[in-house]
Amino acid sequence: xxxxxxxxxxxxxxxxxxLTAFTIGMQVMMILTLVGISRGLLADSARRAQGVGADIWVxxxxxxxxxxxxxxxxxxxxxxxxxxxxxxxxxxxxVHPIGGVNTVTGVDLEEFNRLSGGFRYLDxxxxxxxxxxxVDEFYAEQNKKxxxxxxxxxxxxxxxxxxxxxxxxxxxxxxxxTLQELTGNTGKLSQVLLKLxxxxxxxxxxxxxxxxxxxxxxxxxAEFTSLFTVSNVPGLSAFIGVIIALSIVLGFVVVSxxxxxxxxxxxxxxxxxxxxxxxxxxxxxxxxxxTSLLAVIGWITGILLAxxxxxxxxxxxxxxxxxxxxxxxxxxxxGVALTGALLGALYPGVKAARQDAIEALSHE
Amino acid sequence: xxxTIIAIRDLRKIYRVxxxxxxxxxxxxxxxxxxxxxxxxxxxxxxxxxLFHILGGLTPPTSGNVxxxxxxxxxxxxxxxxxxxxxTVGFVFQKYNLLPTLTAADNIEIARSIARKNGKxxxxxxxxxxxxxxxxxxxxxxxxxxGGEQQRVAIARAIVNEPAILLADEPTGNLDTENSNTVLSLxxxxxxxxxxxxxxxxxxxxxxxFADRIVQMRDGRIxx
Numbered sequence: 380x381x382x383x384x385x386x387x388x389x390x391x392x393x394x395x396x397x398l399t400a401f402t403i404g405m406q407v408m409m410i411l412t413l414v415g416i417s418r419g420l421l422a423d424s425a426r427r428a429q430g431v432g433a434d435i436w437v438x439x440x441x442x443x444x445x446x447x448x449x450x451x452x453x454x455x456x457x458x459x460x461x462x463x464x465x466x467x468x469x470x471x472x473x474v475h476p477i478g479g480v481n482t483v484t485g486v487d488l489e490e491f492n493r494l495s496g497g498f499r500y501l502d503x504x505x506x507x508x509x510x511x512x513x514v515d516e517f518y519a520e521q522n523k524k525x526x527x528x529x530x531x532x533x534x535x536x537x538x539x540x541x542x543x544x545x546x547x548x549x550x551x552x553x554x555x556x557t558l559q560e561l562t563g564n565t566g567k568l569s570q571v572l573l574k575l576x577x578x579x580x581x582x583x584x585x586x587x588x589x590x591x592x593x594x595x596x597x598x599x600x601a602e603f604t605s606l607f608t609v610s611n612v613p614g615l616s617a618f619i620g621v622i623i624a625l626s627i628v629l630g631f632v633v634v635s636x637x638x639x640x641x642x643x644x645x646x647x648x649x650x651x652x653x654x655x656x657x658x659x660x661x662x663x664x665x666x667x668x669x670t671s672l673l674a675v676i677g678w679i680t681g682i683l684l685a686x687x688x689x690x691x692x693x694x695x696x697x698x699x700x701x702x703x704x705x706x707x708x709x710x711x712x713x714g715v716a717l718t719g720a721l722l723g724a725l726y727p728g729v730k731a732a733r734q735d736a737i738e739a740l741s742h743e
Numbered sequence: 744x745x746x747t748i749i750a751i752r753d754l755r756k757i758y759r760v761x762x763x764x765x766x767x768x769x770x771x772x773x774x775x776x777x778x779x780x781x782x783x784x785x786x787x788x789x790x791x792x793x794l795f796h797i798l799g800g801l802t803p804p805t806s807g808n809v810x811x812x813x814x815x816x817x818x819x820x821x822x823x824x825x826x827x828x829x830x831t832v833g834f835v836f837q838k839y840n841l842l843p844t845l846t847a848a849d850n851i852e853i854a855r856s857i858a859r860k861n862g863k864x865x866x867x868x869x870x871x872x873x874x875x876x877x878x879x880x881x882x883x884x885x886x887x888x889x890g891g892e893q894q895r896v897a898i899a900r901a902i903v904n905e906p907a908i909l910l911a912d913e914p915t916g917n918l919d920t921e922n923s924n925t926v927l928s929l930x931x932x933x934x935x936x937x938x939x940x941x942x943x944x945x946x947x948x949x950x951x952x953f954a955d956r957i958v959q960m961r962d963g964r965i966x967x
Contacts, residue, residue, distance in 0.1 A: 380852050380856035383845070383849060387844035387845055391844040648843075651840045652853075653828070654836075654840075655829070655854045655900075656825055656829025657825075657857050658822065658825050736802075740801075740836065
């Protein structure tokens with residue numbers, strides 16, 4: 380019966396119930412979307428790294444595997460790598476951030492094609508001039524661009540030479556020497572990719588290279604992509620923690636206000652329940668059940684909103700963001716929603732439990 | 744003494760309003776017999792509502808003794824008074840006080856649920872619902888019912904747990920004459936047919952006339 384009263388109370392104020400559940404849903408969505416985007420971007424980067432077809436990934440000394448590293452390797456090192464046993468192809472590139480999580484990659488197209496098997500062109504073809512750019516299909520779709528169009532990059536116009544199939548390294552490619560020059564990195568590289576004659580020898584070659592170049596970050600492609608996790612991104616786990624804390628505070632405030640209003644509005648009803656013999660515990664139980672149900676509705680709403688945000692990202696900004704659905708975080712998000720909601724219901728609950736029955740019954 | 748269900752001895756209640764003490768009851772003595780229909784009448788401020796609240800366990804007395812079905816209210820804890828409301832006393836209020844979100848049936852059921860009574864109510868209570876004339880209205884919410892119907896649902900709710908005492912505070916205060924007479928007749932029927940002890944507070948002499956006995960209160964005392 381108490382559950383029926385809980386449901387009827389929530390149905391009695393449909394707008395307030397919907398708004399509260401929606402706000403709790405927003406906090407759940409915030410968490411699920413943030414984690415989903417973090418994982419999505421990392422997984423997408425890992426997928427694109429794998430898509431190149433390299434066996435070994437080399438980053439400059441002192442750099443992180445998944446941060447935007449500076450171009451800290453001399454271009455001459457390409458010759459050194461090409462002479463190593465089992466290395467059949469070498470490609471060096473410069474990666475430059477262009478805002479947010481987006482980058483432009485400077486490649487030597489001939490070198491890159493040898494290593495990766497080349498791009499598949501959906502429109503146009505390889506760049507012919509110094510200030511031409513290749514964009515991937517998601518970038519073209521999101522920005523409504525095609526071969527021959529001009530885009531602004533690094534404060535200058537670039538002609539789109541071709542639109543390529545997505546999945547190889549980056550979304551924007553320009554001639555390496557042009558990017559080196561524009562970013563003051565002439566003769567320097569951000570990363571080097573190596574292709575071996577036999578992939579099974581990767582660990583052996585990596586070990587040999589690490590011995591020769593102890594300061595360099597040298598990874599097999601499997602090891603490199605395994606580093607694309609939330610915990611390996613500096614500050615990301617802390618950032619997610621902050622968002623969770625903010626979500627709890629948000630849930631606390633919203634539910635606190637809602638339940639406080641509900642307790643005030645139902646003063647007389649609480650008095651009636653007490654006159655029928657309801658104990659303070661019964662009244663608190665009633666409010667906590669109501670709050671828990673709001674948290675459940677909010678949680679389900681939040682999961683649906685997270686699907687919505689993924690749809691929005693896929694539809695409107697496929698080139699910039701990728702969001703994963705993260706079912707393993709659903710229980711955590713529920714815990715956060717429930718914690719915030721129950722904390723918020725605590726004071727109104729205690730107030731209701733302590734309400735004097737006679738005063739409550741005379742409340743207009 | 745075995746037939747005395749309520750025994751009140753030198754009952755006093757003092758409210759503190761700021762620094763001022765207000766004596767609401769100034770030594771009330773009263774016995775109510777089991778199965779009696781008693782009306783307490785008196786003007787506003789005479790102390791009848793305070794007496795009602797103390798008998799219902801809604802507020803503790805300041806001094807004196809109140810024995811309800813043999814148990815002294817004076818020594819009762821808050822939890823024991825809550826239990827008294829659950830098992831021994833049923834309330835009917837002037838403003839009906841039905842829960843607006845629940846149907847009539849659920850308003851009755853919630854009282855059973857609080858008293859931890861499960862399952863369908865028995866055939867005897869079904870008969871009472873027929874007698875109250877609300878059997879066909881059980882699935883309606885209070886807003887869809889007339890004042891008289893709401894008050895009859897409130898009476899059903901008050902007696903569903905078979906309390907020893909039914910306390911009615913101005914039960915016809917919000918009703919027109921026709922509905923008032925219906926409700927008062929029903930209270931009298933309940934009293935006669937079920938031997939239900941009823942203590943009714945009213946300022947209306949016509950309503951009080953339905954009772955077996957009338958006591959008058961004035962200035963916190965019973966005067967006749």
